Amino acid sequence: MICSVFICYLLANTCTATSTVIPEDLEEEERLAFNVCDSDKMVGLTWGEMEQCEERFAALLAAQNITLPSREDFEAVDVNGDGTLTFEEWMKRVEEILENTTDYSN
Numbered sequence: 001m002i003c004s005v006f007i008c009y010l011l012a013n014t015c016t017a018t019s020t021v022i023p024e025d026l027e028e029e030e031r032l033a034f035n036v037c038d039s040d041k042m043v044g045l046t047w048g049e050m051e052q053c054e055e056r057f058a059a060l061l062a063a064q065n066i067t068l069p070s071r072e073d074f075e076a077v078d079v080n081g082d083g084t085l086t087f088e089e090w091m092k093r094v095e096e097i098l099e100n101t102t103d104y105s106n
Contacts, residue, residue, distance in 0.1 A: 022094055034087050044084035047074050 037045055037053035045053075054061065054068050061068060075081070079089040 022091065022098070026094075027091075030090060031087065034090075042084075044086035044089075046084055047071055050074055050085075 033053075034045060037049050039049050039052060040046070050069070074085060077089060077093045078085045079092055
């Protein structure tokens, strides 16, 4: 789904997992989202591109009750702080989240 760019934010708040392997379908959705939201065709997404993507898919996100990430959320995932979120940074951050999340469902 195109709105999965925001999965990193959702994972930070709601994900439970027992391993650090990112599900293949999530990774594929995120790659698609990066491609769709990348308006300047430079590596990664800027906050401006994220804002445009949020606006473009606002109705879809609202229909799924997805809370939009703030600039602070974006900056927290931008590992090197250069203002551009790369797919690799997203992967690293999600892996960190999964490593630090405990599964309380059992």
